[in-house]
Amino acid sequence: MKEKTEEGLYGNQERENWPPYTYRDYPDITPENYRSFLSFLRTENTRHLEMELQAWISFCDSKCTFCYFPNESFHKERIEEYLLALKKELKMYAETCYIRSSEFDEVVLGGGTPTVLSSEQIVDLLSYCQKTFNVTEDPMIKVAASTHNVDKKKFKAVVDYAESVHARCAQMDIGVQTFDDSIRKMFNMQDSAVEAERMIKTARRLGLYVCIDLMFNLPGQTMEGFREDIKRALKLDVEGIDYYALSVVSGTPLAKQIQRGKIPPMGGSDLEKRMYLEAYEMFEEAGYTPTGHSRFARVAEWIDERCCVGWPWTGQLTAGAGAFMGYFERYSYVNIEPASAYINAVNRGRIPIAKLSISSEEEEMRKVMMRLYIRQPVDKQKFREQFGRLPEETFPRAISKLEKKGLIKVDNREIRLTKKGDVWRYNIAWEFGPRKKP
Numbered sequence: 198m199k200e201k202t203e204e205g206l207y208g209n210q211e212r213e214n215w216p217p218y219t220y221r222d223y224p225d226i227t228p229e230n231y232r233s234f235l236s237f238l239r240t241e242n243t244r245h246l247e248m249e250l251q252a253w254i255s256f257c258d259s260k261c262t263f264c265y266f267p268n269e270s271f272h273k274e275r276i277e278e279y280l281l282a283l284k285k286e287l288k289m290y291a292e293t294c295y296i297r298s299s300e301f302d303e304v305v306l307g308g309g310t311p312t313v314l315s316s317e318q319i320v321d322l323l324s325y326c327q328k329t330f331n332v333t334e335d336p337m338i339k340v341a342a343s344t345h346n347v348d349k350k351k352f353k354a355v356v357d358y359a360e361s362v363h364a365r366c367a368q369m370d371i372g373v374q375t376f377d378d379s380i381r382k383m384f385n386m387q388d389s390a391v392e393a394e395r396m397i398k399t400a401r402r403l404g405l406y407v408c409i410d411l412m413f414n415l416p417g418q419t420m421e422g423f424r425e426d427i428k429r430a431l432k433l434d435v436e437g438i439d440y441y442a443l444s445v446v447s448g449t450p451l452a453k454q455i456q457r458g459k460i461p462p463m464g465g466s467d468l469e470k471r472m473y474l475e476a477y478e479m480f481e482e483a484g485y486t487p488t489g490h491s492r493f494a495r496v497a498e499w500i501d502e503r504c505c506v507g508w509p510w511t512g513q514l515t516a517g518a519g520a521f522m523g524y525f526e527r528y529s530y531v532n533i534e535p536a537s538a539y540i541n542a543v544n545r546g547r548i549p550i551a552k553l554s555i556s557s558e559e560e561e562m563r564k565v566m567m568r569l570y571i572r573q574p575v576d577k578q579k580f581r582e583q584f585g586r587l588p589e590e591t592f593p594r595a596i597s598k599l600e601k602k603g604l605i606k607v608d609n610r611e612i613r614l615t616k617k618g619d620v621w622r623y624n625i626a627w628e629f630g631p632r633k634k635p
């Protein structure tokens with residue numbers, strides 16, 4: 198009761214860990230919506246916003262128990278076939294009118310673990326993207342990595358490649374998750390924290406920007422353990438930290454282990470909140486700015502990342518088996534998986550989509566308000582230009598409620614998340630989302 202009085206709107210509720218409109222709810226593809234997608238791709242992109250291009254290597258050489266991303270066991274002998282299909286899919290998009298009239302500011306190898314590839318394969322795929330699409334003069338190049346299968350040669354290959362295309366930064370996204378070796382083992386991570394730290398230092402020494410994934414509220418994690426994780430992350434002086442509460446997704450090995458009582462459950466909502474708020478202060482004190490979905494960054498390139506700040510959503514071409522983050526304007530899609538079905542679909546000349554969501558205008562308005570969860574403002578005039586009315590006229594109750602509670606700030610120009618609202622940003626997104634299923 199006490200907490201409800203102090204915290205206001207959400208003090209007595211759980212923190213949401215997902216915003217509305219995630220890929221999980223997209224409907225399966227039908228012949229009609231596939232045709233609608235193809236005819237959209239025949240139109241020109243008139244938005245003139247720089248987009249992001251992601252090629253997913255949907256394979257890992259070991260499976261982390263918490264992971265819900267699409268990935269299969271890596272087999273060296275099968276990868277060439279997959280890479281060929283991936284290039285074919287990318288080419289199918291590149292030949293459409295929409296993509297020919299689009300420009301990409303970020304080229305990302307995601308997944309999965311792209312560092313299961315050799316350095317030659319990594320560079321070949323990056324070069325393929327560069328020559329197949331309109332890429333800006335100073336793109337960002339990003340490669341996701343696991344510390345146990347990356348090495349100096351792969352880091353160096355990315356640095357050299359980025360230099361050759363005049364990239365404004367070359368980034369490795371490295372999944373550390375925790376520096377606690379007992380939890381790393383529980384998660385089936387393949388190397389020790391010390392080995393992971395060594396690789397991160399090597400990457401930074403070679404000139405790469407490093408962003409690490411760090412999770413909190415882990416099974417059995419104490420406040421002391423959580424603080425130790427942050428201190429070790431800060432000591433590495435990385436350019437960014439993607440900081441997430443662990444989300445136990447049903448069907449993952451971790452969810453099954455918790456269900457069977459093999460490992461302790463994660464802490465409750467109160468502990469999670471305490472950890473987040475304390476971490477926020479520690480990151481801020483160390484010079485990091487909260488930005489994007491879950492990032493704390495200390496470099497301008499990430500604080501003002503063009504793909505994030507573009508109004509209202511820039512667009513993201515995501516290719517590869519199971520890739521689920523693709524969207525262009527009203528169209529959001531998820532690709533076919535597993536890799537064998539994906540390769541078959543591509544070889545039949547089909548854009549390999551499994552699910553496709555086409556937003557109505559009402560959903561578009563709701564999605565624009567989702568900018569708050571990525572810590573971006575909602576520009577009121579731009580909203581009016583696009584929809585013919587202001588956000589306050591569209592969502593009067595939600596905006597007034599959140600403003601009164603100090604979770605958002607509204608002025609003549611824009612609507613912004615406040616520092617107090619930051620911890621609740623997914624809950625705030627739900628205020629503008631569709632009604633939740635019971």
Ligand code: SF4
Pocket residue numbers: 256257259260261264265266268308309310343372
């Ligand atoms: S390396 Fe990354 S993608 Fe692969 S299982 Fe672990 S968390 Fe998932």
